[in-house]
Amino acid sequence: MANRNLQSIFRQCFSEYSSVENNLFINNRLFHNVKITETNAQDKKSFSNASVEYIVGEGLPCYWLWTKAFEEITESYCGENKGTLRECIIALFEFLQDENNSSQLLKVKKATTVAEIQAILSHHLFAPLVSSGSYINDEQFPDHLKKCPACGENLELGDTSFGNYKVWHGHPDIAIDRCLVKIGTENDECVEDTDIFEYELTDPVSKKIKIEDDARETGGCDEGSELKGYNESLMSKNNEVENTLDQVFAQTITNAFYQAKDNPELQNLFIPSFLATDEKVQILMYNADNDRMLKSQDMELFSDISDNGLNNGTVICIWFALNFMDFQQKELENEFEAIRFEKSGFQEKLRDEILSIYQSELVRPLPMNDSEKECRNVKGTAYHLWNSDHTRRMKERLDTLDEKYWTKSHH
Structure with missing residues (x-):
């Protein structure tokens, strides 16, 4: 792919003037505030048996968290500092220009099992977007899939287990640097993602999200409340079907505690995890220091209007999240308080001795039980x-x- 096409990608993803029909544009991707109402985090439960009830509230446009990344991508490509690119920037540029990798990633559309989806996404989506290029598929991966079904290369296998047997614990599907990935199916899509949201900027600090009129008609918005346009939808769960999103919530929260422990540079940061299928990706992020949870809407992986067939806006959002240590805005707590976003409430529902386990007694890998x-x-x-x-x-x-x-x- 020529540099000319890289410029086209960035224009489609970052420019508000590129196209009205543009589904690659990044700033219309929202990260919604999450209020957790009930969990079984105090029980000796594996991630696969985790239970999380939650309420989804207002959303923030993507750049609210990653303005620094927007600036650095643009300046690295268009500005004067092209000779001093950081490794993570180089990884993104190479990914977007690698036609061979794009063609291999597109083969996930023909995957027939969850294991095949996991293999292709780990090898051709997540790993290339981090400068290290390293990833681990859990060693419990099916024996017949030691090689990527798309390209035939060996897969990286290992022990991804972590947590504490006294609380949430288990084996995430994929570990990428400090982030985790859960592979799901399209049956795991979330109820609230059927709503259509649009945002309207008011002042530079208080960026409130307005919900469509039809959402108000459902009773989700109270015009008399302090937070106008606040859409609360309590998630309903089908007890007969494993709720993959519960696992992602549990893994995201537990991993955020684990990563923040003994790592001062991670304090006050939202640490991401991903729910990925053969069509979409969703990003969840938890800030253990301030007890805040954010959750994106489903983001399409592919797009017919891109030369490479990928939804490059989604790719760049995944890259933002994976490289959160480099680009995420810090010290945002005052801003969240200014726009009156509620904390998740996860920690206040735990007894002190249980919360202490999450804060200081999580281990990786888990010892064998x-x-x-x-x-x-x-x-x-x-x-x-x-x-x-x-x-x-x-x-x-x-x-x-x-x-x-x-x-x-x-x-």
Whole structure:
């Protein structure tokens, strides 16, 4: 892809004058304030069994958090400092110009399993957007997928487990630097994303989001309230279907606590996680210091109006989030208070001893618990044994023989 096309990408993504029909434009992507009403974060629950009830409120345009990134991209490409590009900027430019990688990423549309989606997105979307290029798919990944189904290269596998067995814990699908990714399906889309939001800027600090008139008719907005245009939609959950978004909330919050522990440079930052499918990406971010949660709307991964077939606006938003340490606006707490955004309320609902676990006792990787040790012992035998009650009983008998006759010295 020529540099001329890179200029076209940036114009489509950043310029308000590029096109009325432009779905690549970044500033119409909103990050909504989230109020958490109930969780099982105090229980010994894995991420896959996490439960989170929440309310979605107002949204902020993307640049509210990442003006610095907008400036640096534009100045790096159009300005005078082209010779001193940071590695993360180079990674973005190379990604947007890599036709081979784009064609491999497009193959995710033909993926037939969640595992294939995970393999392609980890290798061709998330990893190339960080300067290190490193990622880990959890080692529990299906055995038949050691290679990327798009390009045939080996996948990076490892142990992504973290948390604490006393509270939320588990194995995220993908770890990218300090961020996590959960792979979902289109059935995991969120109810509130069917609403159409538009924003209207008032003054430089208080950027209020106005909800469409039809949303007001649903009773979501109270014209007499202090926060006009505040749309609260309590999420309803289908108990018969695993709610993938609950897992993402739990992973996002737990990871933010883990990353902020012992890392002063991460204090007061929103630490992101992602929910990704073969069509869309959603970004969730939690600030553990100020107990604030933000959640984006679903963002399309692909676009017919792009030369490379990708929705480059979504790609750049993912890049913003992955490189949050470089670009995220800091010291925003006063601004959130000025526009009267509520805190998430997650921490105030936890007992002190539970909150303390999240703040100081999370570990990575998780030590093996008893059931995992059992499974590891069975898998370590010379024969292929099914992991069943009978197998365990027979293994115990063999262990008794081993201890009695072979581990002690006999004459």
